[in-house]
Amino acid sequence: MSLLVVGSVAFDAVETPFGKRERMLGGSATHFGLSASFFTDVRVVGVVGGDFGEEEMSVFGERGIDTDDLERVEGGKTFFWSGRYDFDLNTAHTLDTQLNVFADFKPKLSDESRRARMVFLGNIQPDLQREVREQVRGAELVALDTMNYWITSVPDAVREAISAVDVVIINDAEARQLTGEPNLIKAARKILSWGPRALVVKRGEYGAAMFTAESYFAIPAYPLEAVFDPTGAGDTFAGGFMGYLASRDPIDDDTLRRAIIFGSVMASFNVEEFGTERVRRLTHEEINRRFRDFKRMTHFEEIPFERAASGKSGV
Amino acid sequence: MSLLVVGSVAFDAVETPFGKRERMLGGSATHFGLSASFFTDVRVVGVVGGDFGEEEMSVFGERGIDTDDLERVEGGKTFFWSGRYDFDLNTAHTLDTQLNVFADFKPKLSDESRRARMVFLGNIQPDLQREVREQVRGAELVALDTMNYWITSVPDAVREAISAVDVVIINDAEARQLTGEPNLIKAARKILSWGPRALVVKRGEYGAAMFTAESYFAIPAYPLEAVFDPTGAGDTFAGGFMGYLASRDPIDDDTLRRAIIFGSVMASFNVEEFGTERVRRLTHEEINRRFRDFKRMTHFEEIPFERAASGKSGV
Numbered sequence A, B: 001m002s003l004l005v006v007g008s009v010a011f012d013a014v015e016t017p018f019g020k021r022e023r024m025l026g027g028s029a030t031h032f033g034l035s036a037s038f039f040t041d042v043r044v045v046g047v048v049g050g051d052f053g054e055e056e057m058s059v060f061g062e063r064g065i066d067t068d069d070l071e072r073v074e075g076g077k078t079f080f081w082s083g084r085y086d087f088d089l090n091t092a093h094t095l096d097t098q099l100n101v102f103a104d105f106k107p108k109l110s111d112e113s114r115r116a117r118m119v120f121l122g123n124i125q126p127d128l129q130r131e132v133r134e135q136v137r138g139a140e141l142v143a144l145d146t147m148n149y150w151i152t153s154v155p156d157a158v159r160e161a162i163s164a165v166d167v168v169i170i171n172d173a174e175a176r177q178l179t180g181e182p183n184l185i186k187a188a189r190k191i192l193s194w195g196p197r198a199l200v201v202k203r204g205e206y207g208a209a210m211f212t213a214e215s216y217f218a219i220p221a222y223p224l225e226a227v228f229d230p231t232g233a234g235d236t237f238a239g240g241f242m243g244y245l246a247s248r249d250p251i252d253d254d255t256l257r258r259a260i261i262f263g264s265v266m267a268s269f270n271v272e273e274f275g276t277e278r279v280r281r282l283t284h285e286e287i288n289r290r291f292r293d294f295k296r297m298t299h300f301e302e303i304p305f306e307r308a309a310s311g312k313s314g315v
Helices: A028-036 A054-062 A100-104 A126-135 A148-153 A155-163 A172-179 A184-193 A233-246 A253-270 A284-298 B028-036 B054-062 B100-104 B126-135 B148-153 B155-163 B172-179 B184-193 B233-246 B253-270 B284-298
Strands: A003-006 A010-016 A019-026 A042-049 A070-073 A079-085 A092-098 A118-121 A141-144 A167-171 A198-202 A208-212 A216-219 B003-006 B010-016 B019-026 B042-049 B070-073 B079-085 B092-098 B118-121 B141-144 B167-171 B198-202 B208-212 B216-219
Touching: A003 A028, A003 A233, A019 A028, A028 A042, A028 A054, A028 A233, A028 A253, A042 A100, A079 A100, A118 A126, A118 A233, A126 A155, A141 A233, A148 A155, A148 A172, A155 A172, A167 A172, A167 A233, A172 A184, A172 A198, A184 A198, A184 A208, A198 A233, A198 A253, A208 A253, A216 A253, A216 B284, A233 A253, A253 A284, A284 B216, B003 B028, B003 B233, B019 B028, B028 B042, B028 B054, B028 B233, B028 B253, B042 B100, B079 B100, B118 B126, B118 B233, B126 B141, B126 B155, B141 B233, B148 B155, B148 B172, B155 B172, B167 B172, B167 B233, B172 B184, B172 B198, B184 B198, B184 B208, B198 B233, B198 B253, B208 B253, B216 B253, B233 B253, B253 B284
Parallel strands: A003 A042, A003 A118, A010 A079, A042 A070, A118 A141, A141 A167, A167 A198, B003 B042, B003 B118, B010 B079, B042 B070, B118 B141, B141 B167, B167 B198
Antiparallel strands: A010 A019, A079 A092, A198 A208, A208 A216, B010 B019, B079 B092, B198 B208, B208 B216
């Protein structure tokens, strides 16, 4: 299998200024998996309860996602998250979190999962991320995401998990919090010094940036007039990024740059409707059209300034 | 003359976490003029007091800036601004504002100034901006900047001034405030509907964006590990943008895009040291080197996604 994701599969209740959903499919592994499935074969490692039905499973099935390692606890309930977004759609206000079966989640990897070429560790407890990382020693590229909750409660564990992976994908506030550096460039250099080969920084409506030892790449977000529901945007970004990488060989700087674009494209679709609704019915044509839009909106000719023959302006 | 700027010439006292200056040359027309002077001939319309000495005048002189329309009120004092920046260098805390001779500033344009090909109206009172705009009927391109103070106190006058110019250059918070639209894309469309042909939005550490009826262009900021003093960054950006435009003919979408890059390049130098210190000793080679850096940090190959022959990933 080419791409493995370990993370949450959940039910979300979400309210935004544009509407609400009482119970919809969510979770980091769900959003990541759906997004990545447009680019490569995906396998999900997670846990759900007995309340997780055929309808939810079919969402994975329709996208050809392998759920053999999606554990089912018959007597338990699926992870439930409830949140609200105000007009500032950048900030989620958590109303309720019921970990349920996710509280005791111990990722169990089948032999096939252990052979994945690439692995994404969703924002589970950082020690669990390291345990999974140990089990995929042969993977060509392992990436992780984390969140402010872990950075606040177990910063050392987050740092150790980071030092064990190739790529870190986090948002800019988390990068600053994690390093105690208000300047993002300094924060990025510090994180890279812990071991990863690349740091991808998600900046919400301001786009995304990627730092490696030799290169810096940054792009704006796709300009959207309406953001309906940002839930899952970060994982959808990561899914597009990793899914595209898993479809390529070798992985060089050019590939990483295009992966940032595909991640941004997928995230831009995700926020246009609630939960997984928009991504589920996407087409490759729509994805590639928006990829080309990104080129158009960032392109300029590399023509340095030269003094006009008639003018002056010299020093 | 090719480029005229109308705005403030001032003394600034600035304190940042990295140091302080008790009295340094500042003002919108100063920062704009110095920046633009690397690209074209610049003429400044403004007012100073009797305390404005040879040393300050020589800063304009060294860059070949025409100060024939820089009025001098012998008995008066030059506009003085004092501010402080904390570690969040995005927000200026004003400690003192003494308008002095600037309080009664009535821009007086000589015949030569009226014949400018391009004009930049710094953030003076919007009715004054309109009066100046009336005097340069023949200008090919007139741009203006404004600020939250005018948007709060005289929003209708700001709107009328905007409807009389070709290009508006403001920051993103101002665009949202001016239109009452939290979504920047909607805010931009509203501003364009009032008349200007292009809207340039400055986003500080997140870069800049340009909106026209047909096109959207956005770029990140130059990645700086240390910002010493952001005072004048916006006007330095505008100076690079307008200065480059004034050096080109005709002005098409490609030219406007490169102008955004040159504006960003100039602003990135400005914040590296206090006030005008860095820009004053810039070279064209340094400017072009950073222009090329912008190309490197935003470039990606336009290769849409295609399913690998061996893989799947289809819908």
